Amino acid sequence: MKEQNAGYIRHRMGLAWEMSPGATFSAFHAFLEAGKLAGLRCTRCRKVYLPPRPVCGDCYMPLSEWFEVSDRGSVEGFTVSHHPILDPVTGSARPTPYASLLVRLDGASTSINHYLRGADPRTAAIGMRVRAVWREPRRTLMDLLGFEPTGGGEDAAFPRPLEAPDLKPAARVQVNLDIPFAYAVGRGGRWFCDGLRSGRILASRCGACAKTLVPCRSFCPSCFRRFAESDLREVGPGGAVAAAAGAPSPPLGLIRLDGADTLFVHHVRARRGVRVTALFKPTEERRGDPLDIEAFVPVEASA
Amino acid sequence: MTVHVAGIGRTRYGRDERSIPEMVYEAVTAALADAGVTRDEIDSIVTASIDLFDGKVASSVLITEVVGAVMKEEARVADDGAAAFVHASAMLLSGRKETVLVVAHAKNSEADADALTAWSTDPIHMQSLGLNDLTAAALQADAWLAQGGDPDAMDAVAARRLGVAPAEVASSPVIAEPLREKHRAPLVDGACALVLTCDVRRATCDVGVSGMGLCVEPHYLGDRDLIGCPAAQKAAEQAYRMAGWRPEDVQLVEISAQFAHQEILWTRALRFAEDDGRRSVDGGAINPSGGWFAGNPYVVAGLERIACAAEAIRTGTARRVLAHGCWGPAGQGHAVVLLEGGR
């Protein structure tokens, strides 16, 4: 990950959802709590889907026949990864090397993917017999930790019919993500960010369009001309608030900066129509991003 | 060749405890049944969804089976469903497809839309400032008021759509000045699906697409004319030109406005109202369905407007109608569809 002041802007993207697992998954979870892995069988093609889903994609039939499958199965495919990826569940990198498996559980027609546990990744092989490893109590597929090697052959006792469950949507599941991003700011962004660090707001002058565009950028959005450093113009720091929105805090505004033909988006501590100027943070606190300007404040207040 | 709207299907719009696939399946099967076609008769599927709302890296992965796209072609649009409709119609007009399914879905009860749309803006210039769809709309409303926009007209639009007194709108809590809670349409869950066909044997309901247009403005808010809404104007011009209509030929419009002032701005940009937007308040020809204020999800709102417009033709309420969809902060993108009965 690059440093903030090396041509990148970093954000931590905090996201939250309350997701509905729906009736199909709620039934699957209810079976799981009772120690059973349940799939849905298509009445037409007789495929047993695991994990279950509401519709057979091949036949376009709604699925309603529940069958139990084994928690043992065979590896149908695998790969060994040596490159650390960000685990979407934990948000941190998974230690390498690790083996990802496609496992078809006895009685299921489809395979599920998960990790190999309790064995050297190099021992992974097609046809290898494996067994699900759970974190107890089992509530959702998130409690499936992976698969470990086991013996024996395919169990013909599966799939076993299950009594149809009471289908009702269960409580929603809270999902939170906090994803770090580093965006390359590019040529135009670099000029803009470096300008902010030196206490200046930079725009690009397009001679062809006869317009001064703030913030400065790599290309003219109207005529597609590539801007050069010699096209940079300092605008502001004074201007007038063209529009203000009373949220978030401090409020957002569109500012008509002196010398610019487009409006600048930033925080304003003034209402529409008021003359304002950019209040920059002290030099040592600037990081080369838009927040180097604290807000636009009324001219009198800045004096 | 004419594209026909042959089938309409939708879920109830409100809080939905089903999973996204379960919800979408209901809308799709209803649309197929309404059109009297089977899944096998669908040549292609165009879906509209937004990853951020679904909490998925690609929200379309949830719905391939339930939209009947297994072993078929599926195109996906990450804008409003009205844009998906335009792309689906273009597919049919290419002469390479006969019947196409368009599907839009979102569950806005699963996350705070304003928290999510804060991540949909440009990360270098705007993201760290906290700009989102709500604050972009508030800036647009304030810019409109600065140019002489009438705050009472804004209250009146919301009051009419919500069926409450203007005073109730004016006294609802401020969400982002100058916008109050009741200036905004309720955001809910749901899915909408339409079957489009150029095969006249399948075109049972006699609603034809006469014109369409699609246009996107620049992303940086300060670059845009937030009041003139040039993308809405251009999308409408494209559609009028394609249909050979003048705005006065349109008897009814269904406009996607999530905020009250946007109904006024967009009615004007689509050349359906006077500059003060008064026709949008007094006339019954704008959003008789209630528009987005009847409660729609993001993404679905525009496709639902087209569905409502098609139903107005089916029921004989109007013969020539305009339906509109939009997306992005303060309506960065717009789609316009002109529908006509008896084609």
Ligand SMILES: [Zn+2]
């Ligand atoms: Zn099947």
Ligand SMILES: [Zn+2]
């Ligand atoms: Zn230019």
